[in-house]
Amino acid sequence: xxxxxxxxxxxxxxxxxxxxxxxxxxxxxxxxxxxxxxxxxxxxxxxxxxxxxxxxxxxxxxxxxxxxxxxxxxxxxxxxxxxxxxxxxxxxxxxxxxxxxxxxxxxxxxxxxxxxxxxxxxxxxxxxxxxxxxxxxxxxxxxxxxxxxxxxxxxxxxxxxxxxxxxxxxxxxxxxxxxxxxxxxxxxxxxxxxxxxxxxxxxxxxxxxxxxxxxxxxxxxxxxxxxxxxxxxxxxxxxxxxxxxxxxxxxxxxxxxxxxxxxxxxxxxxxxxxxxxxxxxxxxxxxxxxxxxxxxxxxxxxxxxxxxxxxxxxxxxxxxxxxxxxxxxxxxxxxxxxxxxxxxxxxxxxxxxxxxxxxxxxxxxxxxxxxxxxxxxxxxxxxxxxxxxxxxxxxxxxxxxxxxxxxxxxxxxxxxxxxxxxxxxxxxxxxxxxxxxxxxxxxxxxxxxxxxxxxxxxxxxxxxxxxxxxxxxxxxxxxxxxxxxxxxxxxxxxxxxxxxxxxxxxxxxxx
Amino acid sequence: xxxxxxxxxxxxxxxxxxxxxxxxxxxxxxxxxxxxxxxxxxxxxxxxxxxxxxxxxxxxxxxxxxxxxxxxxxxxxxxxxxxxxxxxxxxxxxxxxxxxxxxxxxxxxxxxxxxxxxxxxxxxxxxxxxxxxxxxxxxxxxxxxxxxxxxxxxxxxxxxxxxxxxxxxxxxxxxxxxxxxxxxxxxxxxxxxxxxxxxxxxxxxxxxxxxxxxxxxxxxxxxxxxxxxxxxxxxxxxxxxxxxxxxxxxxxxxxxxxxxxxxxxxxxxxxxxxxxxxxxxxxxxxxxxxxxxxxxxxxxxxxxxxxxxxxxxxxxxxxxxxxxxxxxxxxxx
Numbered sequence: 001x002x003x004x005x006x007x008x009x010x011x012x013x014x015x016x017x018x019x020x021x022x023x024x025x026x027x028x029x030x031x032x033x034x035x036x037x038x039x040x041x042x043x044x045x046x047x048x049x050x051x052x053x054x055x056x057x058x059x060x061x062x063x064x065x066x067x068x069x070x071x072x073x074x075x076x077x078x079x080x081x082x083x084x085x086x087x088x089x090x091x092x093x094x095x096x097x098x099x100x101x102x103x104x105x106x107x108x109x110x111x112x113x114x115x116x117x118x119x120x121x122x123x124x125x126x127x128x129x130x131x132x133x134x135x136x137x138x139x140x141x142x143x144x145x146x147x148x149x150x151x152x153x154x155x156x157x158x159x160x161x162x163x164x165x166x167x168x169x170x171x172x173x174x175x176x177x178x179x180x181x182x183x184x185x186x187x188x189x190x191x192x193x194x195x196x197x198x199x200x201x202x203x204x205x206x207x208x209x210x211x212x213x214x215x216x217x218x219x220x221x222x223x224x225x226x227x228x229x230x231x232x233x234x235x236x237x238x239x240x241x242x243x244x245x246x247x248x249x250x251x252x253x254x255x256x257x258x259x260x261x262x263x264x265x266x267x268x269x270x271x272x273x274x275x276x277x278x279x280x281x282x283x284x285x286x287x288x289x290x291x292x293x294x295x296x297x298x299x300x301x302x303x304x305x306x307x308x309x310x311x312x313x314x315x316x317x318x319x320x321x322x323x324x325x326x327x328x329x330x331x332x333x334x335x336x337x338x339x340x341x342x343x344x345x346x347x348x349x350x351x352x353x354x355x356x357x358x359x360x361x362x363x364x365x366x367x368x369x370x371x372x373x374x375x376x377x378x379x380x381x382x383x384x385x386x387x388x389x390x391x392x393x394x395x396x397x398x399x400x401x402x403x404x405x406x407x408x409x410x411x412x413x414x415x416x417x418x419x420x421x422x423x424x425x426x427x428x429x430x431x432x433x434x435x436x437x438x439x440x441x442x443x444x445x446x447x448x449x450x451x452x453x454x455x456x457x458x459x460x461x462x463x464x465x466x467x468x469x470x471x472x473x474x475x476x477x478x479x480x481x482x483x484x485x486x487x488x489x490x491x492x493x494x495x496x497x498x499x500x501x502x503x504x505x506x507x508x509x510x511x
Numbered sequence: 512x513x514x515x516x517x518x519x520x521x522x523x524x525x526x527x528x529x530x531x532x533x534x535x536x537x538x539x540x541x542x543x544x545x546x547x548x549x550x551x552x553x554x555x556x557x558x559x560x561x562x563x564x565x566x567x568x569x570x571x572x573x574x575x576x577x578x579x580x581x582x583x584x585x586x587x588x589x590x591x592x593x594x595x596x597x598x599x600x601x602x603x604x605x606x607x608x609x610x611x612x613x614x615x616x617x618x619x620x621x622x623x624x625x626x627x628x629x630x631x632x633x634x635x636x637x638x639x640x641x642x643x644x645x646x647x648x649x650x651x652x653x654x655x656x657x658x659x660x661x662x663x664x665x666x667x668x669x670x671x672x673x674x675x676x677x678x679x680x681x682x683x684x685x686x687x688x689x690x691x692x693x694x695x696x697x698x699x700x701x702x703x704x705x706x707x708x709x710x711x712x713x714x715x716x717x718x719x720x721x722x723x724x725x726x727x728x729x730x731x732x733x734x735x736x737x738x739x740x741x742x743x744x745x746x747x748x749x750x751x752x753x754x755x756x757x758x759x760x761x762x763x764x765x766x767x768x769x770x771x772x773x774x775x776x777x778x779x780x781x782x783x784x785x786x787x788x789x790x791x792x793x794x795x796x797x798x799x800x801x802x803x804x805x806x807x808x809x810x811x812x813x814x815x816x817x818x819x820x821x822x823x824x825x826x827x828x829x830x831x832x833x834x835x836x837x838x839x840x841x842x843x844x
Binding site for chain 2: 009010011012013015016017018021022023051054055056090092093095096099128129131
């Protein structure tokens with residue numbers, strides 16, 4: 001007999017059932033936007049397809065466009081059919097799921113929007129029995145985060161019979177001061193525990209798998225330090241340009257758009273100390289501690305340890321590709337970095353003096369995100385010179401996308417009578433080793449927010465620590481005049497980036 | 512005569528051949544064959560079973576549970592027959608340039624040679640990885656060679672649906688559960704979606720609080736007599752209710768429909784729950800006057816095995832359900 005505590009669901013079977021998902025309403029601000037269509041709604045549908053949602057589940061979409069519930073449902077159906085990845089669209093599942101979709105036209109700058117929402121939520125709660133639990137999702141312009149949270153607070157929607165949580169998309173401010181200002185505004189309405197700052201990179205299976213690889217196995221952790229690791233390269237390359245987001249991107253740039261959030265979080269995941277447990281705050285404490293250990297550059301060090309780049313026009317695959325300054329909505333004299341690379345050092349015992357090279361850019365040769373951990377070479381060349389063509393260190397590659405997986409490169413004897421070594425690769429491919437479909441980052445993160453698991457969400461202290469790391473670079477770059485463009489579309493970035501590594505005797509890996 | 516060393520040698524040659532083939536077909540450096548293995552998966556089936564169906568199930572499982580697969584086909588004759596062949600099951604993941612391959616060994620054994628099977632299979636098990644035995648043939652359990660064959664495995668999977676007597680099947684399971692070995696029943700795996708749906712409804716506090724007030728709980732079955740799935744569901748519900756101190760008895764009732772056609776839990780209005788099969792995999796879920804539709808995937812050996820192969824420890828809910836199911840089966844006789 002399996003005994004249960006009073007108040008516990010005796011039917012729950014953690015061995016076989018997925019997580020218990022409480023009934024709730026998800027309120028999406030910006031329901032007519034790209035993120036809702038491409039990511040949020042397909043993710044919610046997929047959770048419904050997997051029977052992960054409670055019967056008492058509802059979605060209320062809000063945007064300015066007037067629409068009926070049925071029109072909204074039809075629009076979302078088209079989006080789900082179009083953007084659903086690796087999954088079939090099931091008419092029956094959709095019609096059941098769509099019954100829980102509602103729409104409300106409203107302007108987030110207008111106080112009436114919130115009184116209307118309150119009324120709408122009460123109706124939906126009665127109809128769908130959502131238990132008073134509400135997840136507010138801000139999929140709007142960042143400038144509307146503060147006013148929307150305040151509006152929710154004014155009508156008392158931040159509190160209720162059930163839980164109330166607020167999900168905020170990046171960017172969390174555009175510098176340290178604005179990030180603190182945003183946080184102060186949000187904290188007036190929601191306590192930190194109810195704020196979910198989404199960084200979709202942390203929801204990716206392979207990023208989570210880094211934790212499994214490091215802390216689920218005994219063989220890696222003893223090597224995971226300055227004694228065995230020479231340096232680490234973290235790359236997030238995109239082959240596409242700004243694709244119509246020129247105006248937004250011009251204000252952001254690669255350092256703000258990728259490194260300040262996603263890649264520093266990835267670096268923290270790779271380098272943090274083991275947490276005592278897998279409880280949300282335990283893991284986040286370690287990530288935060290690590291981010292606070294990253295050495296902040298002095299202004300005079302920026303030129304040596306950081307490189308900005310911007311792509312120029314090129315001919316790729318038989319067609320002319322515009323440079324960034326030729327993209328729609330971009331200032332022809334723009335000083336925005338479409339490529340950023342930086343060398344970071346972590347000032348703690350484990351990582352002292354180990355360089356962490358991080359780069360991200362647009363219009364690079366291929367779309368790839370990976371972490372390459374390069375180990376020190378063997379201390380003594382037993383086989384003498386000439387047996388290996390050149391010194392080839394061991395590499396552990398953690399691929400985030402595409403073809404998520406782990407590869408270990410090492411030397412092996414070439415078959416034959418001689419003693420010639422050649423590098424070989426031992427691959428673990430996440431997708432093909434487990435034929436099961438991996439959930440999308442948004443599926444994982446939405447489910448986490450609904451179930452109240454903030455492990456993969458960033459906390460204000462982590463956001464502030466990341467801004468503190470990149471802000472000196474941003475400040476120097478803002479007062480600099482770059483000779484852009486400095487790399488051709490389709491290349492691996494500016495030469496200065498190679499020079500940055502060469503000063504430590506290292507070279508960028510070409511993924 | 513089958514010699515394990517010969518089979519292993521053939522397997523080794525197979526990998527070399529696959530590697531050569533792939534290199535000749537691909538101009539791209541770095542392409543090749545990726546060998547994947549997470550267990551030794553032994554299947555025992557009667558030779559009369561359609562090998563293509565069985566092969567398809569095993570092949571589908573390979574993608575999620577790459578294994579060295581050993582298929583033992585039982586030939587109902589008194590001659591001494593023990594034959595083997597080896598081959599590889601390969602697939603090319605979409606958009607990738609490297610094949611993933613798993614090893615498959617097929618052994619045909621007559622009933623008279625069954626005693627020799629463990630001696631052949633044991634050396635073929637991949638070191639350091641679990642051995643899972645899926646026995647599709649109920650008669651294997653009554654054979655003198657069974658204990659030796661079962662001793663090879665870390666987990667034994669059977670299907671009580673294949674037994675002619677539910678009582679016999681549950682007794683056998685009860686005996687197996689007393690040992691150290693992990694035991695699973697595909698009939699139990701097939702009710703996971705039903706159990707999960709019940710559980711999901713009781714996430715709602717109003718329903719949870721109404722549990723002690725339940726007055727009637729019924730599992731409806733469509734077959735002439737309740738199949739193990741319906742019996743398990745009733746047994747599991749009974750255990751869950753007992754765990755919260757409820758004295759309500761779970762009844763099994765015949766009605767029209769599939770193996771399980773409905774589950775109803777009535778609390779006299781405070782929380783009335785009904786989960787009713789609506790055909791084509793659809794299930795009407797009604798709780799507290801809110802109705803929704805859910806969809807259960809078509810039950811198959813593949814889905815049930817996929818679930819069982821993911822479980823590598825004892826299943827307390829299953830362990831507790833077996834003796835209660837056995838009582839139900841006894842009462843129904």
